[in-house]
Amino acid sequence: MEVLCVLSWRVAPLLLLLPCASxxxxxxxxxxxxxxxxxxxxxxxxxxxxxxxxxxxxxxxxxxxxxxxxxxxxxxxxxxxxxxxxxxxxxxxxxxxxxxxxxxxxxxxxxxxxxxxxxxxxxxxxxxxxxxxxxxxxxxxYEAVHHVSVSINMSHSLLVCGEAWGTDPHFSWLYNRVAVTQTVGQVSQDGTTLRITQSPICGRFTCMVQNQLGYATATYTAAECETEEEHSGAIAAVVCVLLLLVCGALLGLLFWWRYRRSGHARERLREHVDEQLH
The missing domain is CATH 2.60.40.10 (Immunoglobulins)
Structure with a gap:
């Protein structure tokens, strides 16, 4: 009887909850x-x-x-x-x-x-x-993109792109107005960071942030990059200067040799004249 009583007290609350559960x-x-x-x-x-x-x-x-x-x-x-x-x-x-x-x-x-x-x-x-x-x-x-900015961490060769409060912003990077390649740098998964791998760091790096209402950009401009023509011209100029220095040295040596030779000839002629006088 005691067992049945205990079970009845435990089952009764469950029965009361059944109408609510249904x-x-x-x-x-x-x-x-x-x-x-x-x-x-x-x-x-x-x-x-x-x-x-x-x-x-x-x-x-x-x-x-x-x-x-x-x-x-x-x-x-x-x-x-x-x-x-x-x-x-x-x-x-x-x-x-x-x-x-x-x-x-x-x-x-x-x-x-x-x-x-x-x-x-x-x-x-x-x-x-x-x-x-x-x-x-x-x-x-849904708000448009606002106030895009780019900051640089020179010690780690990092460019970081930020945006104020636009809805669902998507980040991408351009280098000199074309998409960034692996030779220039590596873009983070969320697109906000660009790790620059090229050396030296030069040219224009642009961060573009866009959503359904448009886009906005910010640019970091480094030193001007030397083109192949400029590099070749610089090498050619250095070579020309070296050639001019070598030619100048050879001409100076030649003049010095001729001066020494003419000096010896005058001394020998003076000695010959002195011998005839005596």
Whole structure:
């Protein structure tokens, strides 16, 4: 009897939970947040409603509140009554909502998105028994690339590219207006860093940052690189100078030899004249 009593006390709470479990509901927004929207385009949010057969929906509500703030004020965007493909009422002409219980999905579309439409979007499902389940998604404006800069670490031969606050920036490098090759340097996996392998470091290194709204660039200019013609000309000039020095030395040696020879001849002639006089 004691064993049966203990078992009854353990099973009773589980039996009480069964009705609640049968009416459990899973609600989630399918968009991976934060969602970035280009001004003027359409925002489309999708929510998955996974309910049990015995759990009937009374209402689906889409709301928006500020992403930051101590006391955010919620704005109702659309409400959908009943179950099945139900009519929804939007609070603005450019707001369109829909609920399809058969497909277990609710959607919210805002056409002509403006920056003021950004914020924390909340979808709330109200059960027939009055319980509510909510899910959220952050929506922000898709911003262009701003303030690209390039800095150099000479000790490590590194160029680092930075960008202020553009959405989804993609980095690439140009060397003298063409794509960087392995002979010039190695670009990091995220594209923000260029390790220069050529020596000496010379020419123009340009970082290009772009997204769906355009691109911006920044350039680091090193010393001018010598071209092959300039290098060949420098070698030719050095060779000419060396040849001139050699020729000058030979001519000087020749003049010196002729001067010494003429000097010896004059001394011998003077000695011969002196002998005849004596």
């Amino acid at each position: 009416k459990s509901l899973n609600l989630r927004v399918l968009n991976e947040g934060p969602v970035h929207v280009i001004p003027g385009s359409n925002l489309l949010l999708r929510a998955r409603i996974e309910s049990t057969p015995g759990d009937k929906l009374s209402m689906v509500t889409w709301e928006r509140e500020a992403e930051t703030g101590s006391t955010p004020n919620r704005l109702v965007l659309a409400t959908c009554q009943g179950s099945g493909p139900s009519p929804c009422t939007g609070t603005r002409p450019n707001v369109l909502a829909n609920v399809n219980v058969g497909e277990e999905e609710s959607t919210l579309q805002i056409s002509g998105y403006v920056p003021e439409d950004g914020g924390d979007y909340i979808v709330t499902v109200t059960h027939q028994n009055g319980n509510q389940t909510s899910a959220r998604c952050i929506v922000r404006e």
